[in-house]
Amino acid sequence: MESVFRAAVDEAKSGNDHVIATVVRTSGSTPQKAGAKLLVRKDGSGVGTLGGGCVEGDIWFAARQLLKRGGNAEMRDYELNEELAAEDGLVCGGTMYFLIDPVRGKNSYGEFASEVVEAYEGGAPVALVNIMVAPEGYGISVGNKMLVRENGSTSGSLGDEKLDSTSARQARELMALGKNDYVVAESGVEYYIEAYTTPPTLVIAGGGHVSKALAQIAKSVGFRLFILDDREEFANAERFPEAEIVQVGDYEAGLQSLPINANSFIVIATRGHRYDDSALASALRTPASYVGLLGSKRKTILIYEALIRRGFSLDDIRRTRSPIGLDIGARTPAEIAISVMAEILMFRLGGGGGVLKLEERLIQAAARRAAKAEEPVTAD
Numbered sequence: 001m002e003s004v005f006r007a008a009v010d011e012a013k014s015g016n017d018h019v020i021a022t023v024v025r026t027s028g029s030t031p032q033k034a035g036a037k038l039l040v041r042k043d044g045s046g047v048g049t050l051g052g053g054c055v056e057g058d059i060w061f062a063a064r065q066l067l068k069r070g071g072n073a074e075m076r077d078y079e080l081n082e083e084l085a086a087e088d089g090l091v092c093g094g095t096m097y098f099l100i101d102p103v104r105g106k107n108s109y110g111e112f113a114s115e116v117v118e119a120y121e122g123g124a125p126v127a128l129v130n131i132m133v134a135p136e137g138y139g140i141s142v143g144n145k146m147l148v149r150e151n152g153s154t155s156g157s158l159g160d161e162k163l164d165s166t167s168a169r170q171a172r173e174l175m176a177l178g179k180n181d182y183v184v185a186e187s188g189v190e191y192y193i194e195a196y197t198t199p200p201t202l203v204i205a206g207g208g209h210v211s212k213a214l215a216q217i218a219k220s221v222g223f224r225l226f227i228l229d230d231r232e233e234f235a236n237a238e239r240f241p242e243a244e245i246v247q248v249g250d251y252e253a254g255l256q257s258l259p260i261n262a263n264s265f266i267v268i269a270t271r272g273h274r275y276d277d278s279a280l281a282s283a284l285r286t287p288a289s290y291v292g293l294l295g296s297k298r299k300t301i302l303i304y305e306a307l308i309r310r311g312f313s314l315d316d317i318r319r320t321r322s323p324i325g326l327d328i329g330a331r332t333p334a335e336i337a338i339s340v341m342a343e344i345l346m347f348r349l350g351g352g353g354g355v356l357k358l359e360e361r362l363i364q365a366a367a368r369r370a371a372k373a374e375e376p377v378t379a380d
Contacts, residue, residue: 001196002120004037005113007047008103012110017042019063020101020109023050024132024192025182028094030080031055035180035194042067050098055080059098066102073101073143075132099130099192101143108156112147116196122259124150125178125197127171131158132182133190140189150175158191167191176262176289177348197263199224200348203288205251205279206269207234210294213337214267215242221345223265228254230275251279255286265290265344267324273299277306284316290347292340293322326353 011018023036031051038048040063050056078096103109119126131144140159147155148171174195181193202218204211207229219242226245229235235248266283283291300322325339346353
């Protein structure tokens, strides 16, 4: 998405007409989820993706037609029936909902996009709110938008003062992790909130074998990486070439000196209880959304006891995730790193951590249909 907003800033500076198409909601099985974006220029070129195939091709065409004929923003749904999916070699059976939003000349969207880019680069988080469905007679239009900042200030309007206030509050709740939400109000108004902040940052206290494996995985899934260890041989650029910051020093003071925000995820993996204790104490004083401790249940209990004696509350203790990781039977440093990163992604993306294997009822249904040579079964 960042590349789309950067392109939008460039187009706005040049006064070029373009369209921003956004997936705002999905149901069932779809090639992309809410938040996917595509910018389409007047010359037909574009930036971003909505999932490829017939879906993207049709939305691309609709965007170009909107630029040619004029008109306002529109919401469009796209049902991925089995025939359409088969044309692209997909196995989908869901519905995607899009906002197709024309941006003409130099207008406020370019300024909004600039602030989104600043948020990606480390500035204060922001959120965009777009009207998706406006009941007749309500006096607002699809595509009305508002930018919400972390401090509560706004630019633009959805067209209704009460709606502006309500959506701004909801937007600020989503900012910490840069999440999105599709809201259906009691009035029948529907709007889409998309929040933007810095890329997620993994902060690892301890530079051992698990940390080295974890750093490589974290980088591959888009996390910035900070490394802290009190030994130079375990905290250096040669050992952690993926890291943006590699710091040698005391764990407690070091964690307080790093640029940690709500979109930061801290993993404590030092070489001993004494260091884990001080590192975890310091981590709990940061605004990081996720604090995890590597180790056994026995080690975790001992460290929790030490923290309680130091004055930490049970709420502080409950905030810590330990032993860290998902239960996959991991043994080697690389396996443990996969387990840890899987839990962090589950926490960040809102997953449940369960297996995705097809349910027995669907396997049986597939077998029955195959025996009858019927159409393929689709999971809802």
